[in-house]
Amino acid sequence: MQTIDPEQVGISAKRLTFLDKALQRYVDQGKVAGIVAVLSRRGQVFHARGYGATDLSTNQPMQPDTLVRLWSITKVITTVATLICYERGDFVLDQPIADFIPAFGSSLVYAGMERDEPRFVKQERPITIRHLLTHTGGIPSGFGGATEPPEGMLRAKIEALQTSPVSVAEIVESISQVPLVAQPNTLWRYGQSFEILARLIEITSELPFADFLQTYIFDPLGMTDTGYLIGDNRIDRLSTFYRKAQDGSLSLLEAPRQSVHYTSNGHRPPGQWQHGGAGLVSTAWDIQRLGNMLLNRGTLSEAYILAPNTVDLMTSNHLRADLLPYHFPNAQPIYGYGHGLGVHTLMDRGLAGTPCATGEYWKDGGSGTLLWVDPHYELVGTVCYQLDPFWIYPIFATTKALTYQAILGLVM
DSSP states (O other), X not given: OOBOOGGGGTBOHHHHHHHHHHHHHHHHTTSOSEEEEEEEETTEEEEEEEEEBSOTTTOOBOOTTOBEEOGGGXXXXXHHHHHHHHHTTSOOTTXXXXXXXXXXXXXXXXXXXXXXXXXXXXXXXXXXXXXXXXXXSOOOOOXXXXXXXXXXXXXXXXXXXXXXXXXXXXXXXXXXXXXXXXXXXXXXXXXXXXXXXXXXXXXXXXXXXXXXXXXXXXXXXXXXXXXXXXXXXXXXXXXXXXXXXXXXXXXXXEOXXXXXXXXXXXXXXXXXXXXXXXXXXXXXXXXXHHHHHXXXXXXXXXXXXXXXXXXXXXXXXXXXXXXXXXXXXXXXXXXXXXXXXXXXXXXOHHHHTOSSOXXXXXXXXXXXXXXXXXXXXXXXXXXXXOEESGGGSOHHHHHHHHXXXXXXXXXX
């Protein structure tokens, strides 16, 4: 992708320097090792810049083609893959997942504590494919912060699975053995449902999940740097992953050659470490291509990925009013946003406190990655850094605010 003068798409180059200074300041203050921001409008990239380094020991510059761990932005790609299968008639969104994976048809459901013991009841209604896409199926997350007994049970299974590479089917089998945290369609809980969707895609397409993504998304969109594995030929482009230490300094969390993504020959047995909810590696450039496909409502150049009305369905709110505002365990509610299929979608910019226009949608990844698409302003933004925890600095909000203040039509 080539960059153009920002003025050609109605962006003030002078005011965009505020963004440069702000992101560089995060680096200069030692808050992150490096950041990449790639911004486009009307399909044309007007800003593509790296700040700082991929690794503090080598000072290799952070660049738009630096490889980063996407973590949960993987969910956007899994959503697109699910909708490709939906458009083929493999299933409808309100179809029970038990039609394809019977183990999810008779789960126990957590119903609170009784005499210091968890109480479980029968599942009252089916978990549908749409529930999985909107995190309303009652599937536990297995993350810290959530305290219900099924969460601890799933955490134990996830930890056991991390001792060796496993297939998508094995991951889903483990998830199916854990009770739900709530009856389907009664609670928003950011859970492991996208692993189940990956298995659904394998069953209906008769392809390994990674092969499906490569054939129907990455190859058509020209996402040449996106995948689960990195061989010797690309490993030096993978950013080092840092953790914020208690004293505020950056400590090493994962060096490139320690990564689960690294394999000397770039290959592993099919299905191993191919997660639907996280696990892909990519670049800011590649995620821009994904975002512009969505901005174009399903197409990019000659690639036809989804129908326009399917993208509209994906990016509309699917949560009932009684499920809003939703929130992560032990976190503040996400005011002003609904939830589409795999993405957060803006309903009230005032409640959200964002300069984005109503209808904007986004997804972030816990490694420090962001994709947002704003159809009204015809903007696509990707931001990447590699820091745990990623949320301690408002880098995403800073990038959005200083992008929108540079739109010429908005400058007073």
